[in-house]
Amino acid sequence: MNREEAIEQIKSLREELEQYNHEYHVLDQPSVSDYQYDMKMQELLKLEEAHPDLVTSDSPSQRVGGEPLDAFQKVQHTIPMLSLGNAFNEEELREFDRRVREGVDEDVSYVCELKIDGLAISLRYEDGVFTQGATRGDGTTGEDITQNLRTINSIPLRIKEEETIEVRGEAFMPHRSFIALNEAREESEEEPFANPRNAAAGSLRQLDPKIAASRNLDIFLYGVGQWDAGELESHSERLEYMQKLGFKTNPEWKKCPTIEDVITYVNTWTEARENLNYEIDGIVIKVDNLDQQEELGFTAKNPRWAVAYKFPAEEAITKITDIELS
Numbered sequence: 001m002n003r004e005e006a007i008e009q010i011k012s013l014r015e016e017l018e019q020y021n022h023e024y025h026v027l028d029q030p031s032v033s034d035y036q037y038d039m040k041m042q043e044l045l046k047l048e049e050a051h052p053d054l055v056t057s058d059s060p061s062q063r064v065g066g067e068p069l070d071a072f073q074k075v076q077h078t079i080p081m082l083s084l085g086n087a088f089n090e091e092e093l094r095e096f097d098r099r100v101r102e103g104v105d106e107d108v109s110y111v112c113e114l115k116i117d118g119l120a121i122s123l124r125y126e127d128g129v130f131t132q133g134a135t136r137g138d139g140t141t142g143e144d145i146t147q148n149l150r151t152i153n154s155i156p157l158r159i160k161e162e163e164t165i166e167v168r169g170e171a172f173m174p175h176r177s178f179i180a181l182n183e184a185r186e187e188s189e190e191e192p193f194a195n196p197r198n199a200a201a202g203s204l205r206q207l208d209p210k211i212a213a214s215r216n217l218d219i220f221l222y223g224v225g226q227w228d229a230g231e232l233e234s235h236s237e238r239l240e241y242m243q244k245l246g247f248k249t250n251p252e253w254k255k256c257p258t259i260e261d262v263i264t265y266v267n268t269w270t271e272a273r274e275n276l277n278y279e280i281d282g283i284v285i286k287v288d289n290l291d292q293q294e295e296l297g298f299t300a301k302n303p304r305w306a307v308a309y310k311f312p313a314e315e316a317i318t319k320i321t322d323i324e325l326s
């Protein structure tokens, strides 16, 4: 095979592997077997080995990066990563609704999302290529954990448009990965992790990306940071657009026009959360219209246009260990 043919073959293998990866890890609808995927990956690895100058950072072969880091670099978030104010009961949700309606004179509609109990992260893409990923940190300064985030298969190394965009979401450890990890740690007489959130945080703070890669982490994206081209009008449109770009968004988000709809959604998921294969610690309620979000603005710490309803604390750990691994 001459160089021109190799360039073409590498390009087509990458597109094929990216599609298979998206189907398996983002859509959970694989169209080929693991064996077929592995064969294609072997073909790509062989071609890249023969033509090392053709390897680029967005190649599907480049997920598990280089050598362990000595330390993480600091990252300044262009747009602060805010924390949410809390509501602990129905009355506080209605109070939130009253305050919102006082702040905007026209009608308000909400979006409800499951509050994933993981680690808040920010992903930066330049001309459609994943260039940097960081922890929330203190909201203004986070840690650059790009190498570790690249190992999360549901994070695309390249998105479907050549957008320069920053998206925010929650990295987490699914229950199955958590139970398997703690079993392995007990085998090797290491301290088990108390909960999936600590396990996810501990995994992403590993300086060796090979360890992070072994932890089977996942992610749901739920917001945007810096995005100059953004001209959508609502948060729900943003979620739909992010999904179109190839990002994994949580399938359970829902438009809830009134606070009654919000309360119904909260009550539904207070019960149904035990059927999920990941931890949630509440529900996030957001004003859907972006102009109204802007009008409402922020307090010193939190947005006035969003609130986190927190589930009553429970023995979450017993819930997880009760799961029968089918």
Ligand SMILES: NC(=O)c1cnc(OC2CCCC2)nc1N
Pocket: 081, 082, 083, 084, 113, 114, 115, 116, 117, 118, 170, 222, 223, 284, 303, 306
């Ligand atoms: N843990 C979650 O699932 C989650 C956290 N935060 C947000 O939105 C915040 C972010 C900044 C203002 C609203 N949404 C979520 N779904």
